[in-house]
Amino acid sequence: MSVRLIVRTFSEFCITVGALIVLFVVYVLFWTGVRAAGAAEDQIGTLRDQWTRGKASASGAPVPSVPAGPSSSPTAAPEPAPAASYRDGKPFAMLYIPRFGKGWEWPVLENTEAGTLQTGIGHYSGTARLGERGNFALAGHRRTYGDPFKDFPKLRPGDAVLLTDGTTWFTYRVDKKPYRTVPSDIGVIDPVPRKSGFDGPGRYLTLTTCEPEWGSSHRLIAWAYLDATQPVTDGRPAAFHS
Template sequence: MSVRLIVRTFSELCITGGALIILFVLYVLFWTGVKAAGATEGQIDGLQDRWARGAVSAPAPTVSPASSPTANAPTSAAPAPAAYPDGKAFAMLYIPRLGKGWEWPILENTKVGTLQKGLGHYRGTASLGATGNFAVAGHRRTYGDPFKDFPKLRPGDAVIVTDGTTWFTYRIDKEPYRTVPSDTGVIDPVPRKSGFDGPGRYLTLTTCDPEWGSSHRLIAWAHLDATQPVTDGRPAAFHS
């Protein structure tokens, strides 16, 4: 094989590799955003249509399964948290700090496909407004970049959520906390490292860190500050 052929083959491979890299970057930066925009708009439209028809996605009651008592076990287990319809949007979340038009649907579960359509509610955590920890995950980058500006969150910032009947205004308690993916205690009913010292009505937001990686997680904790019916209009927190 001649030197000229080797050089030409190598050059062609470099061009092909470069083209593939460019296509991949375009997919990550552009096409996932286009897909997310369509999917998210569809979720929002469907959710608002259901609300207009008076259909609200309330969590379904759960009953603990019966079990035979033993000498070392209680006769009944504590009931599990109520669950929203799996994979379905049930609420809208707004964070004024992240932009005037920042709004995202919340769907039930945090599966890969679900987070491509909006934010995901961690199954097994508290329902919206209830005692416990209402925990929500979202992408930092790709699929619309919902939490791109997550590090901008500050104590006192409003996180506003509605289920179509009630506005729930939570307030951030501290700047985002950085941890590792295995630190599941951040979504406990009383989340570890949050500074909360007992049961309450909490909200946890989670996303990846660094911005284009996933080696760590950023966490923001908030407490329920106020509620009001949607018939009273938008909360003042939208303008604070």
């Protein structure tokens, strides 16, 4: 085999590999986002249709007299009435984080499996229900599939995290800047999340995503506490503008 043939064959191989790399980058950076946006819109449409028909799987009655602050005593407010279980892989709430932009909204679905996180934000099965005592824990992609938590490091103490189940608005407040840990640190989603600084039972929210931005060797965690609730009939909470 001549040197010229070897060089030409190697050059063609490099061009082919380069083209495949470009296609892969386009898929990761663009196409997964397009698919996620379409899937999320479908989930949002499903939720709104359910709520319009009055058939939403509500997370329970509004929590009355929620005390402001990072923790509350076990008798601070009565528990919501029992409600139907969240349906595996199905949407049950909407999540809004004003810090991430005016139009930022994502559906929340039950479980954190790979397929679920490609269509929205996942709820860790077995953690508290929305608004209930304990730790309502969620996970979302930092990058790819719509980049929902791309701006996660921008979260600051006092930032509002708002959720609705179609009947009630729940306003949580971020307690401190995001915390970096490893994937095996499952204590971050305990009922009283470990290392959160919360010192007793309360109604908490945990947000989790990958760290670094394009990797998964670590996790970023943000903890929040339930600050207020109100019926959806009262309109959007003022926290949307805070």
